[in-house]
Amino acid sequence: MRSALCEQLGIEYPVLAFSHCRDVVAAVSRGGGFGVLGATTLTPEQLEVELRWIDEAVGGRPYGVDVLVPEKLAGMERGSGFNGAALADLIPAEHRRFLDSLLKEYGIDAPATAGDDDERPPAGDMREPFAEALTGEGALRLIEVALTHPIRLVANALGAPPAEMIKAAHAAGVPVAALAGKREHAERHVAAGVDIVVAQGYEAGGHTGEIATMVLVPEVVDAVAPRPVLAAGGIARGRQMAAAMALGAQGVWTGSVWLTTQEAETHPVVKEKFLAATSSDTIRSRSITGKPARQLKSAWTDAWDGPGSPGPLPMPLQPLLVDYALHRIRRAAATGSPGAVQLVNYFVGQVVGSLDAVRPARQVLQEMVEEYVDVVAAMADGLN
Numbered sequence: 001m002r003s004a005l006c007e008q009l010g011i012e013y014p015v016l017a018f019s020h021c022r023d024v025v026a027a028v029s030r031g032g033g034f035g036v037l038g039a040t041t042l043t044p045e046q047l048e049v050e051l052r053w054i055d056e057a058v059g060g061r062p063y064g065v066d067v068l069v070p071e072k073l074a075g076m077e078r079g080s081g082f083n084g085a086a087l088a089d090l091i092p093a094e095h096r097r098f099l100d101s102l103l104k105e106y107g108i109d110a111p112a113t114a115g116d117d118d119e120r121p122p123a124g125d126m127r128e129p130f131a132e133a134l135t136g137e138g139a140l141r142l143i144e145v146a147l148t149h150p151i152r153l154v155a156n157a158l159g160a161p162p163a164e165m166i167k168a169a170h171a172a173g174v175p176v177a178a179l180a181g182k183r184e185h186a187e188r189h190v191a192a193g194v195d196i197v198v199a200q201g202y203e204a205g206g207h208t209g210e211i212a213t214m215v216l217v218p219e220v221v222d223a224v225a226p227r228p229v230l231a232a233g234g235i236a237r238g239r240q241m242a243a244a245m246a247l248g249a250q251g252v253w254t255g256s257v258w259l260t261t262q263e264a265e266t267h268p269v270v271k272e273k274f275l276a277a278t279s280s281d282t283i284r285s286r287s288i289t290g291k292p293a294r295q296l297k298s299a300w301t302d303a304w305d306g307p308g309s310p311g312p313l314p315m316p317l318q319p320l321l322v323d324y325a326l327h328r329i330r331r332a333a334a335t336g337s338p339g340a341v342q343l344v345n346y347f348v349g350q351v352v353g354s355l356d357a358v359r360p361a362r363q364v365l366q367e368m369v370e371e372y373v374d375v376v377a378a379m380a381d382g383l384n
């Protein structure tokens with residue numbers, strides 16, 4: 001199991017765990033895997049707090065940080081800065097009306113798109129960490145903070161990482177990984193200077209392409225050799241991990257499986273929905289971020305796909321339009337509002353169908369590794 005990548009990252013098991021939850025990151029790193037903190041929704045100040053906590057919690061074990069810098073954004077260029085007010089002007093009135101009436105239909109007080117409480121700034125003055133981080137500048141500020149901590153990996157999704165990000169990471173001796181949903185993406189990443197490619201298949205939770213993990217991984221492995229490849233999408237247990245390694249990956253990059261762990265701060269209603277869901281209950285939808293992202297089907301995704309929908313806007317306009325509404329839905333769902341409970345959802349992959357119990361993250365990792373060892377031994381003995 002100890003691949004060259006294990007040496008490079010200083011880990012015992014080649015299992016990388018993407019999570020927005022610092023407790024999951026720390027538990028996986030402490031358990032011998034490698035936690036990667038999703039930083040996109042954080043401000044640089046919040047990230048500093050999270051990383052200080054992780055540094056204390058991991059006791060010197062390695063971990064990494066992940067950001068999103070899309071190559072294509074509507075109404076703005078990479079690195080052009082974030083102007084929430086100017087972008088808000090690009091949102092058609094029809095979309096605002098659709099969202100307001102959707103929330104009303106499900107019993108959630110309008111207005112959906114303007115902050116009317118203390119928790120959010122008013123529309124047009126949305127310094128949303130997510131929208132801001134999407135510009136290369138916002139992400140670079142996050143990476144600069146991260147590089148003042150002993151991180152062992154910088155990862156980027158939705159395009160090749162910007163040159164400044166790669167330069168900053170390499171100057172600090174930190175390798176850079178990037179997610180690829182097609183062989184062409186992987187080739188572009190390598191040309192840009194990426195050290196580790198994450199080949200992420202269609203079945204994955206979050207932003208995802210159209211090629212299945214089984215097809216994608218060997219294509220990417222061959223295209224970028226001898227650079228290491230991590231397989232992602234549909235990996236939640238040892239048998240899937242063994243398949244990924246058989247496809248030529250040096251390790252696995254996982255996301256959904258951690259969402260139902262004890263440590264995960266997944267919304268309680270969403271966690272229950274995940275535990276009850278089957279592998280048919282996800283959909284690739286642009287309704288949250290404006291780019292296709294796999295998530296749980298709910299009244300929210302049905303409405304955006306439905307006959308009355310004007311269709312989601314491109315990134316970053318869709319998150320600017322819906323972020324505040326989603327915040328209200330999550331809050332109302334937590335208090336048991338029946339409409340909000342029907343609407344609420346979150347990113348998750350097709351493996352949601354096999355997530356049926358809440359376990360500590362360390363146990364999930366341990367069971368994955370044990371099943372991997374058993375199945376590889378059985379195959380070597382010709383028993384499978």
Ligand SMILES: Cc1cc2nc3c(=O)[nH]c(=O)nc-3n(C[C@H](O)[C@H](O)[C@H](O)COP(=O)(O)O)c2cc1C
Nearest residue numbers: 018038157204205206232233234254255256347349
């Ligand atoms: C809730 C959720 C949020 C995600 N957000 C990001 C992200 O911000 N950046 C990123 O690189 N990948 C993100 N992903 C994708 C994961 O990094 C990973 O590639 C994916 O979860 C692997 O497939 P799996 O969900 O089948 O394990 C997200 C995945 C999930 C489930």
